Each structure stands twice: as structure tokens, then as C-alpha cells.
Amino acid sequence: MLVRDTPPLNEIGGDVKELTIIVTGPTSGIGWTTAAELARRGAHVVLACRSASKGEAMVAQLSKEAAAAGNPPPQLEVNLLDLASLESVRQFVERWQQRPLHVLVNNAGMFNMGVGRSETKDGLEVHMQTNHLAHFLLTLGLLPALRKAAQQQQQQQQQQGGFVPRVVTVASAMHHLGYRLQQDPLSERSYSAELAYGNSKLAQVLFTAELNRRLAAAGGGVQALSLHPGNVLTNVVQSLPPAIQSAYRAIMARVLLTPEQDPGAFAAAAATGGYLDCSAQPVQPHALAADPQLAAWLWQWSAQQVKLPQGWDLPAGREEAPAGQAS
């Protein structure tokens, strides 16, 4: 997708003051823009990042910017999270405890272009764990916190304008490449970075749809949405050799959005809908992502892979087929 007319960020989305928002992968690219803009608008933003020094540097930069503009200091908090470690995800959830949470932005992601297959220390293919499985575990672990915020919203609806707490997952239009998700979810039989990335992104869109179905069945006032953020020039190409990376950046700077131009992730924090495009408009995802049986299978498979702790699962509200019986 080429550069399009993009409304400025400050014209998109609603009031986020008083909201607590976690952004994963806020230290670069789309996550940085999303977290920074939400903080500028008065949200309490939790920087869920794997590098403490990058997180602290971000706090320092945004605080300096706010001071220079004569604005109050941004409400930012660094909280360590490495999605390549399921233990790190469980520890994040444990540290969160009873705090209400209004928005979880599952943004962090990686795309190991030009690099061979690798696994995390949990023994899972690295794209599938970083982009999908770790966020699956994180989301279910934080669901009580989202529900708590939803309860509070229901009690104070008038003050908060009826904001519905939500899980926003930054997927990609490349989810159509996940056509072998069910046959080979961890890319063990055949591998390319594009297919592994596509598998993980399809998993994110399917997870969101299934989460929405389960949330609706359970009640409780939380919703989920996923989106394609646009094609944006970010650090997502960092796995390429430096010379190719430089050439890529020079050429693609003419056709890709800058993170500052991209409204998708931020808009999703204030919009509603199932799957959104990069202008935050609800659109149909690829047909694969609209298959409820595949989504139901993925849920169970994901729960097995992350060894979902007892009590974290969200019932389907319908009869479930065993994960082995993929259709």
C-alpha cells in the first residue's frame, strides 16, 4: 500500500484521559508513536518493553518534550516484558496484580526477513511466540484487570463517556500468507520468514475474533479488535544485512508511511470494530481469518503451547473440539 492521505493523529480517536493503557513494543516504530501520542493526550501509559534502558530513554525524551511545550509531565511507567520468554509474560501478569486496565495494545512484533528458522527458549518458533502466543498468554492473564476496569466504567459511565475496555492487536494485511497455519503452525515442515510471519499474523486476527466471541458469551463489557497499521518504515527490517537495509530504507522512504503518519494503532485505542484497516475503518479480513472453526482450533492449540494456567482460560460458550482434530 502506498502513501495515502492520512488525517493527523490529533484528529483521530476519543478522550483517553484517566485511562490506563499498556503498549507492548513501545520503544520503536508504530509502538513508539502510539504510546507517545496516548501519553500526550493524558493517558497513563505503561511501556511494556524488553529493554529497561530504551524504556527509560523514552520516558526521558517524552518528559523533556512535554516540559519544552509547557505541558504537564506525561504519565509513563516502564514495565519489563520479553515476549520471547513465556516466564517473562507470566511475571508481568503477576506484577500487574489487581490494577484496573482500560486498553491492552498488543503491538510488539518481529519479522526476521532474510534469516533462517529459530526458536525461543520455550522451544517455539520465534515469530509465532513473539507475535501471537506470548500476546495470547498476556491477554488472558490481564483479562481480570480489563474486566475490573469494565466494571468501574459501568459504574461511572457518565464521567467516562462509556469507554469500553479493549484489547487492540496490531496484526498485518500479510495475514493472508498464513494459509498453512493449521497444518504447520510452528513452520516445522517448511520454512520461510514470510510464511512464519504470515502464520503469526493470521493467528492474531483469528485470536481476536475468537476472543470477541468468547467475551460476548461471557459478558463483562470488554471487547477486542485487530488491525493492519499500514505499511510503515520502521525497524521491522532490522534483521536484514546493513547494506540491504540502507537500500531498502532509501527506496521505501518514498512509498511507505512514517510512524508519525500512521493513525491505525492509536485510532484503534479509541474506535470500535472487529478488524480495522490503516485508516481505522472496519474492513473484512482475508477469508481464512473469518473461519470460526479455525479460530476455535487455534485457541485450544495456543492454550496447549503456552501451558495456559488453570483459571486463565475463557470458556467458548459452545461445544469445543479437541485441538488435535483440526478441520
Ligand SMILES: NC(=O)c1ccc[n+]([C@@H]2O[C@H](COP(=O)([O-])OP(=O)(O)OC[C@H]3O[C@@H](n4cnc5c(N)ncnc54)[C@H](OP(=O)(O)O)[C@@H]3O)[C@@H](O)[C@H]2O)c1
Ligand atoms: N511496519 C510495517 O509496515 C508493519 C506492517 C504491518 C504490521 N506491522 C506490525 O506492527 C507492529 C509494530 O512493528 P513496527 O513496524 O513498529 O516494528 P519495530 O519498529 O521493529 O518495533 C517493534 C517493537 O517490538 C519490540 N519487540 C520485538 N521483539 C520483542 C520481544 N521479544 N519482546 C518484547 N518486545 C519486542 C521491539 O523492541 P526493541 O526496541 O527492543 O527491539 C520494538 O519496540 C508489529 O506487530 C508488526 O508486525 C508493521
